[in-house]
Amino acid sequence: MASSRPNKPSSKRSSSTAGKKTPKVAPAEAAALEASSSQDWLTTEDGDYCTGFVFRYFSAGKRGERVETKPKAEARQAEEIIMQRVAHALKYRPDWMETLCCLDNGVEVRLYQGQGFKDEDLEIYLFGRTTVHGDDVILEFATDEVINGGRDIHDDVMDVVIHELVHLIDYLDDEDGVLPDWTADEGLLFWEQREHEWELLRNEKPTPLVPYALTNEVEFLAVLGEVFFMRSEELKAHNPILFNLMHKFFYPA
Numbered sequence: 331m332a333s334s335r336p337n338k339p340s341s342k343r344s345s346s347t348a349g350k351k352t353p354k355v356a357p358a359e360a361a362a363l364e365a366s367s368s369q370d371w372l373t374t375e376d377g378d379y380c381t382g383f384v385f386r387y388f389s390a391g392k393r394g395e396r397v398e399t400k401p402k403a404e405a406r407q408a409e410e411i412i413m414q415r416v417a418h419a420l421k422y423r424p425d426w427m428e429t430l431c432c433l434d435n436g437v438e439v440r441l442y443q444g445q446g447f448k449d450e451d452l453e454i455y456l457f458g459r460t461t462v463h464g465d466d467v468i469l470e471f472a473t474d475e476v477i478n479g480g481r482d483i484h485d486d487v488m489d490v491v492i493h494e495l496v497h498l499i500d501y502l503d504d505e506d507g508v509l510p511d512w513t514a515d516e517g518l519l520f521w522e523q524r525e526h527e528w529e530l531l532r533n534e535k536p537t538p539l540v541p542y543a544l545t546n547e548v549e550f551l552a553v554l555g556e557v558f559f560m561r562s563e564e565l566k567a568h569n570p571i572l573f574n575l576m577h578k579f580f581y582p583a
């Protein structure tokens with residue numbers, strides 16, 4: 331975890347969310363299931379208690395339904411990787427780390443262990459998903475994908491943790507498909523460069539971005555986030571404008 335003390339959160343949402351909270355899991359159940367959270371960020375500079383990241387673990391039941399269970403070794407490994415990747419990405423954004431940790435119910439992270447899930451939406455368990463419904467903020471990950479990701483070995487999804495983290499930050503600010511902190515002019519620059527990159531992808535011209543970025547505005551931003559962290563130099567050489575915009579958010583001066 332980052333060692334510096336968090337600043338006051340910058341987002342509107344977080345300013346009213348600090349306070350003593352309990353994870354959504356009932357206490358007895360929580361103990362039995364060993365739900366755990368990121369300890370370093372539970373107390374803010376002002377002494378407020380925040381929920382942090384609360385992990386829950388699932389395995390596939392007989393009919394492919396998800397069954398909440400205890401974590402296997404792989405899930406613990408994935409949990410560690412998730413917190414490392416998040417801490418790495420937000421190393422220079424302690425304000426955002428605090429914002430996430432101090433959401434009303436914290437960030438619930440559901441880890442799907444192993445295979446065999448029969449998924450209603452077909453895609454949930456393949457990689458990951460981010461859901462923001464009012465105060466319920468849920469990240470879902472396939473444990474295997476977390477462990478195998480972040481190594482630039484996939485063609486499409488290079489780092490599922492960064493991908494979902496970018497979605498989360500994107501969903502928590504006002505406008506979808508852009509990062510907070512960009513000025514109107516920067517938003518316009520981003521819009522132009524997104525059109526440019528989409529054009530390259532549609533015509534199968536070289537770009538470090540992958541075709542999944544064509545899905546829509548929010549997926550473009552999430553894929554760009556992956557590329558920014560995983561293929562940084564390549565992005566910088568290919569499209570310095572997009573690189574600088576991402577840099578401005580994750581590495582503010």
Ligand SMILES: [Zn+2]
Nearest residue numbers: 493497549552
């Ligand atoms: Zn996505």
